[in-house]
Amino acid sequence: MIRLQWRTDRLFGRSAFSLAVLSALLIGVVVLLAAVVLIFLTKGQKNQIILVFGINALLVVALQVFVGSTGIVSFGHMAFMAIGAYAAGIVSLPVAMKAALLPDLPGVLKTVELPMFPSLVVAGFAAAVVAGIIGPAIVRLTGPAAAVVTLGMLVIANQVLRGAKEFTRGTQTFSGVPKTTTFIWVFSTLVVGLGVAALFKWSSVGLKSRMVRDDPLAAETCGINVTVARLIPFVVSAALTGVAGGLWAHYITAFQANSFYVLQTVPIIAMLILGGAASITGAMLGAVIISTWAEITRLLEAGFSVGSLHLTAPKDLGSLSLGLALILFLPWRPQGITGPREVLLGLVRRARPTEIGGPVGEESPG
Amino acid sequence: MTGIFQVFLDGLSLGASYALLALGLTMVFGVLGLVNFAYGDMIMWTAFLAASLWAWGLPLIVVVPLTIIGGTLLSLVVGEVVFRRVGTQNPLSLLLVSFGLSLVLVALAVQVFGELAFVFPSPEYLSRVVEVGGAQVSVLSLVDVGVAAAILAALFLLLNRSELGLMLRATAENVRTARLMGVRPKSMVRLSFAISGAIGGVIALLWFMKVGSLIPRSGLDITLKAFIALVIGGLGSTRGAVGGGFLLGFAEAGLATWLPAGWRGYQQALAFVVVVLLLLLRPQGIGGRVTDTSR
Numbered sequence: 001m002i003r004l005q006w007r008t009d010r011l012f013g014r015s016a017f018s019l020a021v022l023s024a025l026l027i028g029v030v031v032l033l034a035a036v037v038l039i040f041l042t043k044g045q046k047n048q049i050i051l052v053f054g055i056n057a058l059l060v061v062a063l064q065v066f067v068g069s070t071g072i073v074s075f076g077h078m079a080f081m082a083i084g085a086y087a088a089g090i091v092s093l094p095v096a097m098k099a100a101l102l103p104d105l106p107g108v109l110k111t112v113e114l115p116m117f118p119s120l121v122v123a124g125f126a127a128a129v130v131a132g133i134i135g136p137a138i139v140r141l142t143g144p145a146a147a148v149v150t151l152g153m154l155v156i157a158n159q160v161l162r163g164a165k166e167f168t169r170g171t172q173t174f175s176g177v178p179k180t181t182t183f184i185w186v187f188s189t190l191v192v193g194l195g196v197a198a199l200f201k202w203s204s205v206g207l208k209s210r211m212v213r214d215d216p217l218a219a220e221t222c223g224i225n226v227t228v229a230r231l232i233p234f235v236v237s238a239a240l241t242g243v244a245g246g247l248w249a250h251y252i253t254a255f256q257a258n259s260f261y262v263l264q265t266v267p268i269i270a271m272l273i274l275g276g277a278a279s280i281t282g283a284m285l286g287a288v289i290i291s292t293w294a295e296i297t298r299l300l301e302a303g304f305s306v307g308s309l310h311l312t313a314p315k316d317l318g319s320l321s322l323g324l325a326l327i328l329f330l331p332w333r334p335q336g337i338t339g340p341r342e343v344l345l346g347l348v349r350r351a352r353p354t355e356i357g358g359p360v361g362e363e364s365p366g
Numbered sequence: 367m368t369g370i371f372q373v374f375l376d377g378l379s380l381g382a383s384y385a386l387l388a389l390g391l392t393m394v395f396g397v398l399g400l401v402n403f404a405y406g407d408m409i410m411w412t413a414f415l416a417a418s419l420w421a422w423g424l425p426l427i428v429v430v431p432l433t434i435i436g437g438t439l440l441s442l443v444v445g446e447v448v449f450r451r452v453g454t455q456n457p458l459s460l461l462l463v464s465f466g467l468s469l470v471l472v473a474l475a476v477q478v479f480g481e482l483a484f485v486f487p488s489p490e491y492l493s494r495v496v497e498v499g500g501a502q503v504s505v506l507s508l509v510d511v512g513v514a515a516a517i518l519a520a521l522f523l524l525l526n527r528s529e530l531g532l533m534l535r536a537t538a539e540n541v542r543t544a545r546l547m548g549v550r551p552k553s554m555v556r557l558s559f560a561i562s563g564a565i566g567g568v569i570a571l572l573w574f575m576k577v578g579s580l581i582p583r584s585g586l587d588i589t590l591k592a593f594i595a596l597v598i599g600g601l602g603s604t605r606g607a608v609g610g611g612f613l614l615g616f617a618e619a620g621l622a623t624w625l626p627a628g629w630r631g632y633q634q635a636l637a638f639v640v641v642v643l644l645l646l647l648r649p650q651g652i653g654g655r656v657t658d659t660s661r
Contacts, residue, residue: 137645137646152641
């Protein structure tokens with residue numbers, strides 16, 4: 001019998017791995033269905049917001065792959081989103097517009113005009129390549145030093161993007177990307193992203209990187225290469241972030257280098273940390289809660305009526321409450337809402353008296 | 367020759383501010399393990415205080431001490447209200463809480479002062495340019511260097527030649543042992559926040575007199591600069607912080623002068639590239655000890 005469980009993320013039993021991946025996919029499908037219901041309930045008036053939520057959720061899940069399995073908080077993942085967005089933009093921009101907007105593009109790039117799917121692949125690939133190159137330098141550090149260096153990574157990416165005029169139009173707006181991001185694209189990518197996150201989390205590489213997270217010295221003693229064990233989640237996470245960037249580029253169609261900077265990183269990190277960085281379920285939960293709250297504050301800022309009174313909430317209520325949430329919540333629960341727990345499908349067999357210990361798939365107490 | 371001397375002076379004046387910034391951060395890091403993301407925003411608030419006092423028509427001689435006292439109080443309050451509840455042994459939570467604090471401070475500043483730029487006034491004689499050994503320097507730059515030197519000397523005496531400094535260093539080294547020796551870690555944390563805030567007050571004046579204008583989002587740039595200097599120098603080392611600050615100052619002055627025109631936009635990026643390369647060779651920074659934050 002297969003049953004939904006709420007427990008720590010250690011797996012027991014033979015089919016646990018496939019069930020764990022399945023449960024991540026299930027979370028994605030539930031979110032997808034919830035989004036569909038929401039679209040019907042709001043009669044299509046909130047479609048944009050739901051779409052942006054989907055992209056943000058993908059960003060949070062992508063960040064979880066790195067933060068969850070290495071314990072390093074990256075403040076610089078927006079850089080990969082930017083790379084993904086520009087890469088997708090460059091390869092999918094109609095050739096005619098390219099001649100006008102980006103006349104100095106080299107070689108093949110000038111003549112390609114890719115449809116949606118390959119464009120997203122290119123976005124993820126470009127981000128992954130960059131991550132693979134700079135990763136070895138980044139992952140040597142942990143804790144506050146890593147936060148500073150990842151922030152530096154974002155500053156570097158921002159300036160390079162603004163400087164590389166042939167590819168990005170520099171400080172000018174990059175526009176004309178085909179608007180092909182639809183509801184189905186966003187949410188099916190989110191489901192796939194969740195699947196990849198779960199696959200990675202419980203794969204042998206994922207387990208190794210979590211061992212490095214918990215005790216680098218012990219892991220190294222067991223013959224695990226610390227740098228590699230941190231680098232792989234970094235690259236996987238960057239690839240997913242790049243894809244999210246591509247989706248965003250095809251949704252917003254016009255953007256600039258400053259669309260991906262420290263300010264845009266804030267809600268994504270808050271979603272992950274408040275939800276629970278060690279857990280995929282937590283990442284999704286954080287994305288749902290904070291996106292909902294952001295929408296509520298937006299409505300409040302626009303003004304609301306209590307009886308005959310028209311009230312307007314202060315500007316910046318969103319970031320104010322987000323900051324307060326971090327300040328108040330973290331001392332109380334540093335691991336976020338879920339901690340390391342996940343929603344998992346578990347195979348539950350009836351306990352036989354002859355068996356030592358509990359039924360397979362259930363945590364022994366303590 | 368004068369070119370080199372000019373770069374040296376520019377670097378010295380830039381480096382003086384950066385060294386102070388890194389010192390202000392490292393004081394708290396040593397005792398509490400906090401890398402304060404909101405430091406720049408606290409300085410921004412202190413600068414708004416100074417600008418408001420000025421707008422009231424108070425003379426410089428009153429504004430300066432009031433600003434420093436204001437910065438100290440703000441830092442103490444923030445330390446008590448926000449950071450003490452997190453505890454000492456969780457640098458990452460502390461960092462994220464300071465991240466939240468930064469959001470709150472900026473949002474409140476936007477609320478109170480609006481998004482428009484404030485003019486940050488400075489006395490006319492400070493912007494005058496004098497010639498030193500063939501190089502052009504503003505009086506303000508010289509004041510920067512002088513003030514930084516005075517503060518560095520005072521801090522050095524406090525840390526290395528007084529009992530209070532010994533207690534501070536002991537707490538930074540090992541909280542439990544310090545407690546056994548009769549040091550109250552709580553008061554040491556307070557003291558470090560006070561020093562950090564006082565330094566922040568000084569920087570608020572020097573930094574914004576140089577920049578000339580002030581917006582609620584000015585804090586981020588300060589934080590970034592402080593972080594670079596801190597990481598170059600090595601977390602938790604006062605000497606490293608000073609060295610890192612000056613190194614960053616000289617690097618920026620040198621890059622601004624000698625970088626080919628086409629590369630000008632990449633100044634800050636290049637500074638960060640240098641930091642990353644340095645960290646690859648020496649993860650603990652130039653002056654840092656090997657701690658569990660570096661491998």
